[in-house]
Amino acid sequence: MFFMTAGVATALFILVIIVFKEKPPHPPSRTQALIQSRPTEEYSYVQSILRLLRNANFLLLMVTYGLNTGCFYALSTLLNSMVIYHYPGEEVNAGRIGLTIILSGMVGALISGIWLDRTKTYKQTTLVVYIMSFMGMIAYTFTLSLGHLWVVFVTAGILGFFMTGYLPLGFEFAAELTYPESEGTSSGLLNVSAQIFGIAFTIGQGQIMDHFGPSEGNLLLCSFLFLGTIMTAFIKADLRRQQANLDNEQTWGCEPLSCAPLTPASDVKSCPTKVMPEAHTDPIVLEESKL
Numbered sequence: 399m400f401f402m403t404a405g406v407a408t409a410l411f412i413l414v415i416i417v418f419k420e421k422p423p424h425p426p427s428r429t430q431a432l433i434q435s436r437p438t439e440e441y442s443y444v445q446s447i448l449r450l451l452r453n454a455n456f457l458l459l460m461v462t463y464g465l466n467t468g469c470f471y472a473l474s475t476l477l478n479s480m481v482i483y484h485y486p487g488e489e490v491n492a493g494r495i496g497l498t499i500i501l502s503g504m505v506g507a508l509i510s511g512i513w514l515d516r517t518k519t520y521k522q523t524t525l526v527v528y529i530m531s532f533m534g535m536i537a538y539t540f541t542l543s544l545g546h547l548w549v550v551f552v553t554a555g556i557l558g559f560f561m562t563g564y565l566p567l568g569f570e571f572a573a574e575l576t577y578p579e580s581e582g583t584s585s586g587l588l589n590v591s592a593q594i595f596g597i598a599f600t601i602g603q604g605q606i607m608d609h610f611g612p613s614e615g616n617l618l619l620c621s622f623l624f625l626g627t628i629m630t631a632f633i634k635a636d637l638r639r640q641q642a643n644l645d646n647e648q649t650w651g652c653e654p655l656s657c658a659p660l661t662p663a664s665d666v667k668s669c670p671t672k673v674m675p676e677a678h679t680d681p682i683v684l685e686e687s688k689l
Contacts (some may be wrong), residue, residue: 445553448585454573456584458633462589463568465626466531468595469619470561472603473535474499480612481550484543492546494530495554502555503562511570521635527567528630530560532623539616577639
């Protein structure tokens with residue numbers, strides 16, 4: 399099994415080296431064109447982090463992202479122990495429940511990304527998915543001990559759908575709140591927050607499960623998801639990237655899809671200009687003028 403995993407990882411590594419490019423030939427959006435037009439020497443990674451840590455909305459998002467993702471990490475790590483505690487001898491089904499969480503999460507991440515791309519409702523979508531993650535965690539907690547394994551499959555799938563679906567929402571919302579800072583920097587801070595909370599929740603829930611039981615440990619996660627939901631409601635929808643796109647369109651006076659791809663050296667000539675119709679002169683007037 400380990401050799402197979404190593405083989406797949408090696409194949410992916412080779413594909414990344416051969417296929418992946420550092421960046422596309424043209425910036426994917428006007429905001430990216432503006433970022434790439436800045437001189438490289440003006441960028442400071444440390445100063446970028448300090449600016450992000452002074453952004454109140456991003457700090458709230460970083461904490462709430464860590465709470466949600468940390469709960470997911472703890473749940474995934476301790477899933478086998480939870481299932482075996484209530485369903486002895488069901489090790490195989492415990493693995494299948496984990497697979498269900500992963501598969502439903504893939505679908506959730508895909509759907510949430512498409513929805514966000516079409517609606518641009520970052521704050522509303524993030525808050526709704528967070529609420530559903532909290533409700534899914536409650537449903538999973540109180541159905542785990544009912545004695546019906548198929549119910550656990552259903553509630554675990556719903557929980558994975560929303561908790562994994564939250565991941566791309568957090569990255570995109572962070573990119574909006576922190577523009578024009580590098581998206582890699584904001585994403586890295588979100589991952590750091592997730593790892594810290596994940597380690598803390600895994601250790602804490604494990605201790606609670608050892609002394610009390612899985613239900614009490616899951617209630618701990620529910621309480622933190624409830625806290626994260628409240629904190630998410632206080633994040634202001636300061637969509638800087640969207641505003642920059644709108645300001646740029648108004649500056650150039652053309653629609654986003656009607657302009658040629660921007661490059662760092664692009665100017666007003668990159669947008670198609672409107673050609674005024676040629677003036678129509680009546681032939682009779684011309685004849686009279688000649689006379």
